[in-house]
Amino acid sequence: MSQHRALVTGGSRGIGRAIAAALTRAGHEVTIVARRRETIDAALADGVARRGEALDVADGDALGALARSGGFSLLVNNAGGASTAPFGKTDTAAFRRMFALNVESAVAATQACLPGMVERGFGRVVNIASTAGLKGYSYVTAYVAAKHALVGLTRGLALEVARKGVTVNALCPGYTDTDLVAESVAGIVAKTGRSEAEARGHFAGQTPLGRLVRPEEVAEAALWLCGEGAASVTGQCIVIAGGEL
Numbered sequence: 631m632s633q634h635r636a637l638v639t640g641g642s643r644g645i646g647r648a649i650a651a652a653l654t655r656a657g658h659e660v661t662i663v664a665r666r667r668e669t670i671d672a673a674l675a676d677g678v679a680r681r682g683e684a685l686d687v688a689d690g691d692a693l694g695a696l697a698r699s700g701g702f703s704l705l706v707n708n709a710g711g712a713s714t715a716p717f718g719k720t721d722t723a724a725f726r727r728m729f730a731l732n733v734e735s736a737v738a739a740t741q742a743c744l745p746g747m748v749e750r751g752f753g754r755v756v757n758i759a760s761t762a763g764l765k766g767y768s769y770v771t772a773y774v775a776a777k778h779a780l781v782g783l784t785r786g787l788a789l790e791v792a793r794k795g796v797t798v799n800a801l802c803p804g805y806t807d808t809d810l811v812a813e814s815v816a817g818i819v820a821k822t823g824r825s826e827a828e829a830r831g832h833f834a835g836q837t838p839l840g841r842l843v844r845p846e847e848v849a850e851a852a853l854w855l856c857g858e859g860a861a862s863v864t865g866q867c868i869v870i871a872g873g874e875l
């Protein structure tokens with residue numbers, strides 16, 4: 631596999647960290663982005679990436695400046711997150727926050743990286759969407775809407791750049807064993823008094839597989855999409871969810 635410069639947003643923990651580590655192991659020169667310097671430094675100390683920048687991906691100007699300057703041929707738009715509330719208590723400001731975090735960040739990074747990819751005749755954009763980009767879940771309407779938008783961005787852009795050596799795909803994980811699910815487990819324990827094992831079992835039980843997806847399993851798919859062998863795969867949304875969909 632040729633070696634490339636890679637940018638992984640949200641690469642200090644969870645799915646992004648597993649992807650960054652897999653790309654690094656494959657010989658790519660990886661930069662990660664996250665908000666907190668200490669989690670970035672911990673990931674760098676573990677050899678997950680070559681360098682790391684502390685910034686909030688919702689700040690499109692800062693993310694765009696980094697993405698433009700790095701010569702990245704591999705871009706993994708992974709940073710994202712969910713907020714939980716009934717629709718009636720999810721105001722437009724909450725929708726905008728979800729879109730800024732999950733969609734506009736991917737737009738800013740991709741627009742900044744794309745001219746270089748096209749010039750080099752090679753590029754891979756991997757958007758980490760979710761099963762929530764393909765089906766509904768209650769009490770997370772803003773997240774579901776934002777992830778559907780990220781899937782739409784993937785499908786539309788893939789067609790625009792299909793003849794330029796650039797592929798654009800989405801990965802749609804189901805419930806994955808990361809801090810994001812751990813926070814939801816803690817919320818259920820606090821609100822319902824259920825044990826942690828019961829709360830984790832609730833998420834694991836959503837899939838025919840009967841367990842949470844492992845971050846490394848998402849990373850395997852990202853690594854494959856970034857390879858030259860996946861040149862004919864574009865505009866796809868690959869579900870990694872133990873049979874949930």
Ligand code: NAP
Pocket residue numbers: 639640641642643644645646663664665666667669685686687688708709710711712731758759760761802803804805806807808809810811
């Ligand atoms: P996670 O364990 O909470 O890790 C999130 C990573 O993103 C961390 O490195 C975090 O570092 C960084 N991050 C979060 N907000 C950021 C921001 N505003 N700016 C820059 N960095 C930010 O999350 P995860 O579960 O791995 O989720 C990663 C992606 O997968 C998300 O897009 C999520 O929607 C998607 N996903 C997750 C699941 C799941 O069940 N876990 C399922 C489907 C899809 P800092 O906190 O230091 O910023």
